Each structure stands twice: as C-alpha cells, then as structure tokens.
Amino acid sequence: MSGKRIVLTSDRTMMSSYHGGVLLGFAATMPRSVMPDRIFHWLFCPPVPADPDGSARFAPCGMRKVEASLLEAGFSEEEVMVAHPDHLDRAIGPDTEVVGITHDDPLGKIALREIEEIINRGIPHNRYRFLELINHPRIRRYRPRIVVGGNGAWELKGEEVGVDHIFLGEGENEFPRICRAISSGEELPRVIQGSAVSGGDIPVNRGASIAGLVEIGRGCWRGCAFCSPTMRSLRHRPLERILQDARLNLDAGSRDVLLHSEDVFTYGSQGLRPAPDKVLKLFEEVKRLKPATIDVSHLSLATVHQNMDLLRQVSRVVGIGSDQQYMSAWIGIETGSCRILEMHMPRKALPKTTANWPEMVRDCYALFDEQRWLPVASLVLGLPGEEEEDVASTIDLVESLKGYTGLILPLFFSPMSETRLGAVRGFGRQQALPEHWELVGLCMEYNLRHLKTLHRLYRERMTASPAVHLALKVVNLAADRVLHRYLNRMKQGQPPN
C-alpha cells in the first residue's frame, strides 16, 4: 500500500455523526476516566460509516471544503483522500506527503479547565484521541508532514506534541499551495495563516458533511475583542452553491440540513441591515429539497431582536409544529453586564445600545419560547476587568431565563493570542470569585432541569437505537445525581471541591 499523497482526516471524536444529535459531541470534553472507551463511543461518538477503500462517507464540513479546494487547485482524486480514522492503514503509506487534520478542540482546552476544575478526573477523550491519531503507527513509520487546521488549531501554539504546522484561519486559498511547497521540500513556518476567501469562491463540497451541515457564509462584523480576527469580514455564498451542498448531503443519506454561518439571519446582507427577503428565500429553497428537519447553527440575538417577525416567518416556512417539532440555534449571551459588553463587545447589541442587552436577551428568549426554538447559549466567565457586580448581573439575567427551555454553557475565558485582547491571562479556579461558582452552579441547575425535555425533543433528529436512548436516559440520571452534589456547593458560592 503506497498511500495517498494528501490524507485529510481527524480523530474519532470529530469523525462521528453523534447519532444525529450534534450536542452529544460535547461529551468528548468529558474525562476519559469517567466511562470505558467502548461505551463512550457507542453512546456518544459512534464512527461515521467508511467506504470499502477506507474513506469516510461523512466528514466535517471544513475538511470537505479543503478537499474541494485541493481538487479545484489541480490535485487529482487519486492523490487526495478524506480518510476514516479507523482505516488509516489504507490511506497512509510511503507516498503520503501531508496528513491534514481538522479539529475543533484537539487538546481539550475549550471546556477542559471547567470540567477538570469541577470534577478533577484527568484528560478528556478529545485530547487523548487527537494524540493517539498523530502517533498512529503509519504516521510514525512514514513521517508525512502533519498540518493541523480548524477552529481549535490555535490550541497547539506553544505545545510540542509532534505537529509540524499549525494552520490558522481559512484553508481554501493557501492549503493547496502549502501541500505543493511540502512536496518540493520548501521550508515553511510552523504557524501558517490562511486568508479570507470571498463568498463566491467558497467551493462546493465533493463529499457529504457531518450533521447535514451546509455553509451559507463566513464572518461577523460585530468584532468582539475575544473573537478570532479571521472572522471579521462578512461574506455569503450564492444560493445555488448552498443548495448544491445541501443536495449532495441529502443524496448521500443525510436526513437533516443544518445551515451554518456566524449569524444565519444576516444572509445576503452587509450585516447591520438584514435582508429578510433573501433569508426567507434561502429557507424556502432548502425546504423544497424536503429534508426531515432544518436547523441553524448560530444566530446573533441582536439580529433576531431587530426583526422578530423574520424568525416567525422562518418558523412558518420550516413548518415548526407540523413538519418538525422545534428548531435550535447557538447564541452568544456572553454576559449580563452592560459594562462588560461595552468594554469588550461594543457592537454586540447594535442597532440597539449595550444598555439594552439584558432586556434584549429576555425578549429573544420569550420569542424562542413562543416559536418553539431551543437556544443553546454561551456565557464567557472571567473576561478582563470583570468584577463581582458584573457576575451578579449575569446571575440575575440567567435567573430570569429559568422558565425557558434551552442550555446555557458557562465557558472560562481562554485568550487566543491573535485576538485584540492579545496575551492577557486566561481565567481559572484561582481567579474565580464566589459569584462565578454561583453562576456555574446556576447554569448546571438550569441545564439539568431542561435535559429531559431536550432529550425528548432531540429524538426527532437522532438515529440512535432504543438501547442507546435508554442508556442515555440512565447517564442523564447518573449525571443529575453526581452534578447536584457539586452544584449545591457552587450555588452557595463555594468551589465544587
């Protein structure tokens, strides 16, 4: 087996459809010691199917874009392979020059510190699986150059784990050139920065993506200080190319479509003034393809608030309550403090002012509830300058959302060196105020309260067997018991242990 010249892959925590429930993928941040690997993969991350040649039938959308860009740049299908992590022996050989790995959280840094500091049970599955992948016997034997890209590639800066190049930003323009440079033995820097691709040049995929994810555009004009600068320019793809990707996924056996961009309701606009007609046309055309469900990956609360009728119209087009039970979206609340918002996210509430933020969040949650949307929200704890009054404002905001179904994920602030915040210190147990623990406890209580409803609603998307559903119920019950011990302490402002 001589191997493919360029092999694109990732580890088992990324190469899974998570039984159709992408939120289950978060379980990869769980410490490995909590349950045996076999049960973990059966329950949360079953592998995507593989074709007889060892290629993966479904892959993360970002990896599909890189594959398409290589083929458009002149590499042949014989040279490039999106390989299944369980079959790398059929992909990597003496002819392999580059192994390109796409990862969202290779070292488990996104949620590791919270989880570690709360339950203190060792390294998470995603870190373990990533390190296992880059130490695969075929990689050790043939020594292709390892290039890691994707949302989590920044975690590898300053880490000596055996990765040759860290690729930050968008890959379509530079990755083919990097592969040619490696081929011709050119010296390359360890950290490589990709450049923004225009909306019309984002390629059409050549293979199906996990979760039926279809990219509609990139970037966000709001410019929050802790967000990656590669996100700054807002671009959208032409509708026909979006539909081509959606058709390809459905033809490959996906049931659902997940429309992805940093703020789906800005589709077709320059940002501040949404273009409702283009958004509705997008949903109407996708609906015509007859997927079982349609979801959106991310929405800005300010964009939702600006035109509440747009969300109602989208709900009607999608058929919530008739064709599908609910719709979900990731949203960023980040803080309940207007002062912190003004300091680090001054454009977050536009066209309203930062002083309106808590009220805007509550209005949007009331709308989500009315229209049967499930928000999965993030909070950022420990942003520079955050004082106890700021955390208290976030606590008040979360308290006021208690009655609405959803999930709220409190994330410890982790600085990325390329952001405007630069090399400030991250946030962890040592810096946590009693109010921070109270807030984490409150979010845990909120999530546990709504987990049963979420699991029931999520069944619509899930392809898992009844045995897996039953086991997940048992895991929910066990998590409820264990986590209540920690959350009762935290709600009193004490560290979890």
Ligand code: SF4
């Ligand atoms: S609103 Fe979200 S995507 Fe946009 S800049 Fe802020 S954090 Fe980044």
